[in-house]
Amino acid sequence: MAILDLNQAMNNNNTTAPPCHAHAAPASDQRLRQAEWKAGDDADNPNPRHQADAEEEEEEEELLLKGVRHLCERGGITRLPARYVLPPSDRPAPPDHHQRTSGLTIPVIDLARLRSPGAGRAAALVELDAACRDYGFFQVVGHGVGVGGGAMLDVARRFFELPFGERARHMSPDIRAPVRYGTSFNQLNDGVLCWRDFLKLVCDDLDGVVPSWPDAPADLREVVSAYARSCRRLFRELMEAALEAIGIGGPGAGEVLAGCDAGSQMLMVNCFPACPEPDLTLGMPPHSDYGFLTVLLQDQVNGLEVRHADSWVLVDPIPGSLVVNVGDHFEMYSNGRYKSVLHRVRVNSARSRISVASLHSLPPARVIGPAPELVDDDKNPRRYMDTDLATFLDYLSSAEGKHKSFLQTRRLLTS
Ligand SMILES: O=C(O)CCC(=O)C(=O)O
Numbered sequence: 001m002a003i004l005d006l007n008q009a010m011n012n013n014n015t016t017a018p019p020c021h022a023h024a025a026p027a028s029d030q031r032l033r034q035a036e037w038k039a040g041d042d043a044d045n046p047n048p049r050h051q052a053d054a055e056e057e058e059e060e061e062e063l064l065l066k067g068v069r070h071l072c073e074r075g076g077i078t079r080l081p082a083r084y085v086l087p088p089s090d091r092p093a094p095p096d097h098h099q100r101t102s103g104l105t106i107p108v109i110d111l112a113r114l115r116s117p118g119a120g121r122a123a124a125l126v127e128l129d130a131a132c133r134d135y136g137f138f139q140v141v142g143h144g145v146g147v148g149g150g151a152m153l154d155v156a157r158r159f160f161e162l163p164f165g166e167r168a169r170h171m172s173p174d175i176r177a178p179v180r181y182g183t184s185f186n187q188l189n190d191g192v193l194c195w196r197d198f199l200k201l202v203c204d205d206l207d208g209v210v211p212s213w214p215d216a217p218a219d220l221r222e223v224v225s226a227y228a229r230s231c232r233r234l235f236r237e238l239m240e241a242a243l244e245a246i247g248i249g250g251p252g253a254g255e256v257l258a259g260c261d262a263g264s265q266m267l268m269v270n271c272f273p274a275c276p277e278p279d280l281t282l283g284m285p286p287h288s289d290y291g292f293l294t295v296l297l298q299d300q301v302n303g304l305e306v307r308h309a310d311s312w313v314l315v316d317p318i319p320g321s322l323v324v325n326v327g328d329h330f331e332m333y334s335n336g337r338y339k340s341v342l343h344r345v346r347v348n349s350a351r352s353r354i355s356v357a358s359l360h361s362l363p364p365a366r367v368i369g370p371a372p373e374l375v376d377d378d379k380n381p382r383r384y385m386d387t388d389l390a391t392f393l394d395y396l397s398s399a400e401g402k403h404k405s406f407l408q409t410r411r412l413l414t415s
Pocket residue numbers: 268270284289296298303304343344345354355356357
C-alpha cells in the first residue's frame with residue numbers, strides 16, 4: 001500500500017492556502033480528475049484494474065481524507081477531483097437561476113421582543129410558532145451573543161489556517177470521538193465527498209472536556225467555551241419560548257427544560273474552502289439535524305440553503321444574526337407540528353466560508369418521543385416511534401446512514 005509521507009505534507013503546508021483555483025493544474029490534479037463520475041462507469045469498463053492504478057487510487061483516497069484545505073494547500077487544484085463530483089441530478093443549480101426562481105427568505109425573530117413583557121412577547125411567540133411550523137428555520141436578531149460570535153468566527157478561521165500537522169493531531173475516523181478533525185459529511189458512508197473540513201467538539205460536561213480540545217490557537221479553548229455557554233443559554237431561552245408557543249406548560253415543560261440545562265451539546269466548526277468548480281459539488285449534502293434546536297453562526301459568505309415549498313431558499317446572512325433550526329428531536333417531540341427540514345451548503349469559487357453549528361438536545365441517555373400533551377387518538381395520533389442516541393449512532397455508521405435522513409426511519413405515519 002502506498003503511504004503518503006505525512007511529514008512532507010506538513011512541511012509543504014506552513015503557509016496560508018491561496019484560493020484553490022489560483023494555480024496551473026499539476027499532474028496530480030489531472031490524475032484526481034481522471035476517474036470522473038459517470039453513470040455505469042464500472043459496467044462500461046470491465047477490464048481489471050492494474051495493480052499500480054489501484055495503489056495510486058488508494059494513495060489519492062488517503063490524500064483526500066486529509067481534507068479539502070490540505071488538498072488546496074498542496075499546490076493548487078484547478079479542477080474538482082472526481083471524488084467530489086456529484087451526479088448531475090444532485091448538483092446545485094447555478095446561483096443566478098436559483099435566486100430568480102425562489103425569491104423567498106426565512107423568517108426573522110427579534111429576541112428583544114420575545115424578552116419584552118405583554119403584547120410584544122405574545123406577538124413574538126406567534127411568529128416563533130409559525131416559523132417552526134412553516135419553515136423549521138429562522139434568523140434571530142437581538143440575541144446578545146454578538147461579541148462572542150465575532151471572536152468565535154475569528155478563532156475558527158485561525159484554527160483552519162494552522163499547518164496541517166497541527167490540525168491532523170485531532171483527526172480520527174471514529175464518529176464517536178468527542179474531539180475530531182475531519183472532512184466531508186460522514187466519512188464512513190459518503191460515496192461522493194463533500195467540499196468541507198470540520199472540527200467537532202462535544203460540549204457535554206464543558207469544564208471536563210475543554211482540556212482535551214486543541215491547544216492551538218492559544219485562545220481557542222477560552223473563546224470556544226465562552227461561545228458554547230452563550231449558545232446553551234440561547235437554546236434554553238428559545239426552548240422555553242417554543243414550549244410556551246406550542247402549548248406545553250407545567251411539569252411537562254419543567255421536565256424538558258431541566259433536560260435542556262443538563263442536555264447534550266455539540267459544536268461543528270465548519271470550513272468550506274473556495275472551490276474550483278462549485279456547481280459540481282456541495283459543502284454539505286441535504287440533511288436534517290439531530291437534536292432539538294441548532295444555533296448556527298455563519299460569516300458573511302452565503303452558502304446555506306433551506307428546503308421550503310419544493311425549492312432551495314438561500315439564507316442571506318444578516319450581520320450579527322444567528323440562524324436557528326428545528327432538529328429531528330423537536331419534530332418528534334412536537335409530534336410533527338414543528339419541522340426538521342433538509343438544508344445543504346453550497347460552495348463558491350471566490351471565498352472560503354466558516355460556520356459554527358451548535359447542536360442541542362436533552363441528555364444523551366434520554367429517550368425522545370412525542371409529548372403526551374400533543375398526542376390524541378382522534379386528531380393527532382402518534383407519528384413517531386421513540387428514539388435514543390445509540391439508535392442514531394448505529395444509523396450513522398450503517399448503510400442506511402447514506403440517506404442522511406434519520407427522521408424518515410422513525411416515522412409511524414407518512415402524512
Ligand atoms: O454551514 C452551514 O451553513 C450549515 C452547517 C450545517 O448544516 C451543519 O453543520 O450541520
